[in-house]
Amino acid sequence: MKKNLGVVPAVYPMPVLMVAAYDENGKPNVMNAAWGMICGMDRIALFIDEDHKTTQNLLKTKAFTVAIADKDHMDVADFFGIATGNKMEDKFERTGYHAVKSSFVNAPVVEEFPLVMECELAEVASTDSFYAIVGKIVNVAAEESVLSENGKVDPLKLNALIFDQFQHGYYVTGEQVGKAWNAGAGLMKK
Numbered sequence: 780m781k782k783n784l785g786v787v788p789a790v791y792p793m794p795v796l797m798v799a800a801y802d803e804n805g806k807p808n809v810m811n812a813a814w815g816m817i818c819g820m821d822r823i824a825l826f827i828d829e830d831h832k833t834t835q836n837l838l839k840t841k842a843f844t845v846a847i848a849d850k851d852h853m854d855v856a857d858f859f860g861i862a863t864g865n866k867m868e869d870k871f872e873r874t875g876y877h878a879v880k881s882s883f884v885n886a887p888v889v890e891e892f893p894l895v896m897e898c899e900l901a902e903v904a905s906t907d908s909f910y911a912i913v914g915k916i917v918n919v920a921a922e923e924s925v926l927s928e929n930g931k932v933d934p935l936k937l938n939a940l941i942f943d944q945f946q947h948g949y950y951v952t953g954e955q956v957g958k959a960w961n962a963g964a965g966l967m968k969k
Contacts, residue, residue: 811860
């Protein structure tokens with residue numbers, strides 16, 4: 780029997796995304812955003828508040844990057860979620876991390892995170908229910924250490940952080956338990 784929990788954001792897992800953009804002076808700012816998801820083959824949607832420093836920056840530059848946070852960089856990923864660039868001028872500098880300009884968009888790539896999507900601002904969607912930034916992914920770059928033999932990202936090597944909205948924990952992905960578009964194929968024959 781299920782117990783009623785009331786209204787809670789009950790989606791699990793949620794990604795831990797590092798969204799980065801330059802300000803008007805070329806200074807990088809990075810925020811932690813768990814409320815984001817791929818919304819097309821070359822699109823990512825970020826449900827982030829309009830008043831974030833990073834949001835304001837990417838609206839001005841029309842570009843941003845989205846990195847996947849990993850276990851090895853959990854402390855800094857969490858810090859990027861705790862600290863706000865609106866109140867902390869040296870937020871990025873405190874981490875000792877390195878940002879280089881993307882070759883594809885006017886946005887910083889944080890070198891320490893192993894996987895990054897380089898995006899152009901495609902759309903801003905604002906309703907009474909949500910505010911969303913939609914980016915067109917123009918390039919994805921990954922460290923060779925997270926790639927499999929076939930040149931694709933290996934989730935087990937990536938050690939991507941996932942956020943737990945219930946207990947506010949961070950976890951990493953585990954074992955592969957099946958293949959998509961195959962695990963349920965037997966039911967197609969009934």
